[in-house]
Amino acid sequence: xxxxxASLLLAVLTGNYWYLWAxxxxxxxxxxxEWAFIGVALYALALGVEAPRLSLYTLNGAVVxxxxxxxxxxxVEECLSVRPLGPTPLEMGLMLLLSIAALNDYAFATALIIVxxxxxxxxxxxxxxxxxxxxAGTVLVLYMVRKAMPGPVAQTMxxxxxxxxxxxxxxxxxxxxxxxxxxx
Amino acid sequence: xxxxxxxxxxGAVVAAGAYLLGSPVAALVASALFTHYALSKISFxxxxxxxxxxxxxxxxxxxxxxxxxxxxxxxxxGMVRIHENSRDVEAEEVLTSIRAREVKTVTQEISAAxxxxxxxxxxAELEDERGLFKADFPVLDGSRLTVLPSPARVKEAxxxxxxxxxxxxxxxxxxxxxETMEFKELREFLPGDTAKRIDWKATSRLxxxxxxxxxxxxxxxxYILVNVDRAFRRSLRGEKVDYLAVIIAQLVAYFRKFGHSxxxxxxxxxxxxxxxxxxxxxxxxxxxxxxKREKGLPALMPIQEKLRLHGPPGKRGSLITxxxxxxxxxYAVIIDDAALYPREMLRALELLRKRGIRTVVIxxxxxxxxxxxxxxxxxxxVLYRAYRERKKAVRGLKALTTLIEVGPRDLxxxxxxxx
Numbered sequence: 029x030x031x032x033x034a035s036l037l038l039a040v041l042t043g044n045y046w047y048l049w050a051x052x053x054x055x056x057x058x059x060x061x062e063w064a065f066i067g068v069a070l071y072a073l074a075l076g077v078e079a080p081r082l083s084l085y086t087l088n089g090a091v092v093x094x095x096x097x098x099x100x101x102x103x104v105e106e107c108l109s110v111r112p113l114g115p116t117p118l119e120m121g122l123m124l125l126l127s128i129a130a131l132n133d134y135a136f137a138t139a140l141i142i143v144x145x146x147x148x149x150x151x152x153x154x155x156x157x158x159x160x161x162x163x164a165g166t167v168l169v170l171y172m173v174r175k176a177m178p179g180p181v182a183q184t185m186x187x188x189x190x191x192x193x194x195x196x197x198x199x200x201x202x203x204x205x206x207x208x209x210x211x212x
Numbered sequence: 213x214x215x216x217x218x219x220x221x222x223g224a225v226v227a228a229g230a231y232l233l234g235s236p237v238a239a240l241v242a243s244a245l246f247t248h249y250a251l252s253k254i255s256f257x258x259x260x261x262x263x264x265x266x267x268x269x270x271x272x273x274x275x276x277x278x279x280x281x282x283x284x285x286x287x288x289x290g291m292v293r294i295h296e297n298s299r300d301v302e303a304e305e306v307l308t309s310i311r312a313r314e315v316k317t318v319t320q321e322i323s324a325a326x327x328x329x330x331x332x333x334x335x336a337e338l339e340d341e342r343g344l345f346k347a348d349f350p351v352l353d354g355s356r357l358t359v360l361p362s363p364a365r366v367k368e369a370x371x372x373x374x375x376x377x378x379x380x381x382x383x384x385x386x387x388x389x390x391e392t393m394e395f396k397e398l399r400e401f402l403p404g405d406t407a408k409r410i411d412w413k414a415t416s417r418l419x420x421x422x423x424x425x426x427x428x429x430x431x432x433x434x435y436i437l438v439n440v441d442r443a444f445r446r447s448l449r450g451e452k453v454d455y456l457a458v459i460i461a462q463l464v465a466y467f468r469k470f471g472h473s474x475x476x477x478x479x480x481x482x483x484x485x486x487x488x489x490x491x492x493x494x495x496x497x498x499x500x501x502x503x504k505r506e507k508g509l510p511a512l513m514p515i516q517e518k519l520r521l522h523g524p525p526g527k528r529g530s531l532i533t534x535x536x537x538x539x540x541x542x543y544a545v546i547i548d549d550a551a552l553y554p555r556e557m558l559r560a561l562e563l564l565r566k567r568g569i570r571t572v573v574i575x576x577x578x579x580x581x582x583x584x585x586x587x588x589x590x591x592x593x594v595l596y597r598a599y600r601e602r603k604k605a606v607r608g609l610k611a612l613t614t615l616i617e618v619g620p621r622d623l624x625x626x627x628x629x630x631x
Contacts, residue, residue: 065218072226072241072244073225073226075238075241076242077233077238079230079238081233098244099244100244100245101247101248104248105248108343108344110309110343111341151341155251156251158254159247162247181234183236184231184236184239191223191247192246194251195247195249198249203256204347206344206345207214208214208215
């Protein structure tokens with residue numbers, strides 16, 4: 029439920045209530061896990077249209093961007109996974125930490141990174157290092173080209189390009205994709 | 213429909229929208245989807261060791277409980293779905309979750325849909341925790357499953373088993389005496405009648421198959437060739453009755469009643485033992501054949517005799533000699549264990565066909581003659597195998613002649629009715 033809490037906090041912080049759509053995939057997940065990916069897709073599409081249009085080179089934009097990434101990542105993971113949604117005591121602590129940290133931008137960003145790192149390590153094991161490496165690399169690249177960026181469109185283009193790096197890395201592995209039996 | 217397809221398509225649409233709107237935050241939504249997909253795929257390194265323990269044997273239709281041990285030596289957990297691909301058994305699909313480095317035991321209910329030695333082919337499909345990727349692993353069974361006919365069903369089948377209309381089949385097959393065009397009567401359709409003889413008007417009126425019967429012009433000479441070998445007789449012998457003697461007596465009485473001239477040619481494994489004129493009647497035929505009861509020797513189980521299915525024909529030439537002595541244009545009824553020496557039988561039938569002698573083979577199957585009291589759980593499988601081997605052995609003979617498989621309960625009711 030950490031993804032849902034992160035989304036709720038973002039909705040409050042930004043005043044953009046499209047983040048509340050995160051409740052949809054969780055509701056579907058509770059009803060029927062097989063179909064939760066539809067809710068995830070709808071949530072992502074809603075945010076894709078209505079996300080705040082902020083530059084990542086501002087503090088507010090960076091925190092909102094990080095929060096959006098963490099919120100979507102955690103929502104996808106928690107809604108698709110077979111593991112129970114009910115939070116463990118440690119997760120309750122993390123949610124409390126997020127809520128308290130939301131009072132300050134820097135604290136909120138730090139708390140988001142902690143929650144993301146915890147969830148990634150817990151669910152993906154050592155593979156989580158790819159995520160942390162990609163995150164650090166993305167921040168570094170964006171920092172290095174900060175003066176060359178003419179505007180938000182260029183930042184978007186750069187981010188999309190960087191997003192394809194882990195995708196291309198994963199394509200080295202040949203894995204069979206599972207079917208959704210409930211919709212066959 | 214694949215979840216990965218939906219997630220990646222959504223990511224691509226959001227990325228395109230973010231670029232058009234100039235929204236870096238929206239681009240991070242697409243990033244989250246792509247990175248989640250990438251991490252899931254990279255971390256999916258499945259390996260399962262699945263073993264299913266089955267009892268070595270089972271009865272047809274019985275439900276078995278197979279224990280399945282699933283060992284996951286990797287960090288990739290998820291849902292395991294075990295399904296059976298063999299059509300010979302009906303097995304419930306097992307669905308269970310498994311965690312990283314977990315060993316789990318589940319049970320599966322299986323019921324055999326057919327008899328015999330069945331090879332099972334189960335597959336364990338591991339789907340990752342998110343339902344995005346999957347991998348298949350073989351289920352190791354260790355051995356094949358032997359399914360025996362259940363004693364209850366054997367009893368049921370015995371109770372329902374219809375009497376073989378052996379005489380109707382025999383006379384129909386060899387067509388004793390050519391028929392004239394003169395109509396004799398209408399009668400009910402019997403096994404062995406051809407479709408040409410069906411009287412369709414009478415059939416539609418009576419709502420059951422009716423055939424036309426014509427007068428026979430001549431009575432042909434019938435040669436009854438009987439294997440009186442000691443081993444064959446022992447394999448047919450019951451507690452008190454020598455079934456071979458019964459069959460011979462019944463045939464002689466039946467053909468004699470209709471005025472056929474007939475000769476009984478008795479042969480054993482090596483030579484023609486005796487030739488007896490059948491017109492004298494069944495009792496005299498049996499006395500002359502000398503089919504006396506041998507005391508002290510138990511009935512021979514059919515599994516103790518080895519079928520000669522392959523290799524060159526054996527030294528047993530007595531059947532060929534007996535067949536060669538029959539004049540062309542007559543009719544032959546062979547009473548022998550057709551499955552024991554199928555190659556010799558095949559040669560004899562080919563010889564008969566070349567010489568224009570119409571033939572029928574009455575095949576007392578020794579497996580059917582095993583007394584019920586001697587059928588135990590221990591020897592049921594062996595008997596069943598012997599029965600299957602015999603079925604296989606006589607398959608080739610059926611193309612050449614009519615082969616009537618009889619057991620101890622066949623013939624008699626029909627003979628009583630006719631006499």
